Amino acid sequence: GESVGLHLPTLSVQEGDNSIINCAYSNSASDYFIWYKQESGKGPQFIIDIRSNMDKRQGQRVTVLLNKTVKHLSLQIAATQPGDSAVYFCAEKVGTSYGKLTFGQGTILTVHP
Amino acid sequence: GAVVSQHPSWVICKSGTSVKIECRSLDFQATTMFWYRQFPKQSLMLMATSNEGSKATYEQGVEKDKFLINHASLTLSTLTVTSAHPEDSSFYICSAIFPGQGNEKLFFGSGTQLSVL
Numbered sequence: 001g002e003s004v005g006l007h008l009p010t011l012s013v014q015e016g017d018n019s020i021i022n023c024a025y026s027n028s029a030s031d032y033f034i035w036y037k038q039e040s041g042k043g044p045q046f047i048i049d050i051r052s053n054m055d056k057r058q059g060q061r062v063t064v065l066l067n068k069t070v071k072h073l074s075l076q077i078a079a080t081q082p083g084d085s086a087v088y089f090c091a092e093k094v095g096t097s098y099g100k101l102t103f104g105q106g107t108i109l110t111v112h113p
Numbered sequence: 114g115a116v117v118s119q120h121p122s123w124v125i126c127k128s129g130t131s132v133k134i135e136c137r138s139l140d141f142q143a144t145t146m147f148w149y150r151q152f153p154k155q156s157l158m159l160m161a162t163s164n165e166g167s168k169a170t171y172e173q174g175v176e177k178d179k180f181l182i183n184h185a186s187l188t189l190s191t192l193t194v195t196s197a198h199p200e201d202s203s204f205y206i207c208s209a210i211f212p213g214q215g216n217e218k219l220f221f222g223s224g225t226q227l228s229v230l
Contacts, residue, residue: 034219043119043206043221044157089156099145099210099219103156 010108019080021107023073023090030092034101035064035075038087047075047088077109085111116140117209119222126197127230134192134225136207142187143209147219148180151204163190197229 013019025033031052036044048059050066050073057064063076073090087108091101116139126132136146144165149157161182162170169182179201181193190209194201207222 036221041204041224041226043117043208043224046218046220099147099208100159100162101219102159105156106154 009105010110012110012112013080015080015082015111015113017080019075019077019084019109019111021075021077021088021109023075023104025071025073025090025092025104027092027094027102028068028071029094030102031095032093033064033066033073034091034093035062035073036089036091036103037084038089038106040086044089080109080111082111082113085109117143117207117220117222119207119225121225122223123226123228125228125230128198129196131193131195132197132227134194134205134207134227136190136192136209136222138188138209138211138220141209141211143190143211144187145210146184146190147208148182148190148192149206149208151206151224153204157206160192165190194227197227199229202227202229 034049035047037047038044048062048064050057050064055066061078065074077084087106089106090104093101118137118139120135124132146163148160150160151157159172160175163182163184165184165187171177179195184190204224204226206224208219211218211220
């Protein structure tokens with residue numbers, strides 16, 4: 001079936017830099033997208049979400065961009081900190097599937113002091 | 114905020130035994146919970162949707178007789194791995210829907226690392 005995919009498994013940045021994590025999705029019917037952060041040995045933690053009627057949403061130090069034309073999603077983290085080191089997953093949902101998410105492959109973000 | 118508690122956080126068992134994992138919504142009622150498994154350095158794969166008061170809905174390829182799900186109350190869902198084998202060793206994660214104002218949020222438990230010897 002269709003799935004959300006990530007093609008960049010690792011990203012290393014210096015503390016203070018901005019990070020950009022990308023995600024390509026293939027299901028054009030998806031209308032809700034979420035970014036999760038997962039630290040080692042823990043469950044995913046919600047970061048930010050966006051609906052398909054938006055192309056940008058900002059949170060605290062994070063911004064999600066959605067390009068429906070090319071089915072691309074990105075997470076920007078400003079002033080990356082060592083505590084941001086984790087695996088980041090994008091996930092998609094088709095409207096009527098109540099809470100049922102399809103997760104992407106994940107990107108390992110490593111922040112060097 | 115909404116919290117989902119998962120227990121145990123890790124378990125080691127012998128091959129052939131059964132293991133039960135609990136998922137609780139601590140300050141809200143969850144009619145729907147989800148169970149995922151995650152292998153090392155891989156993504157989360159949905160196993161089943163747990164519905165309070167009714168049978169779980171399993172994803173394609175997931176053996177319902179091996180992964181027994183019970184959602185007997187609005188705050189508790191359990192996953193029992195029956196006759197566990199080494200290939201069942203994995204990180205199991207549950208999630209629960211926190212009802213919102215037209216935009217429900219999904220909260221995850223902290224996961225259970227199962228190691229089958």
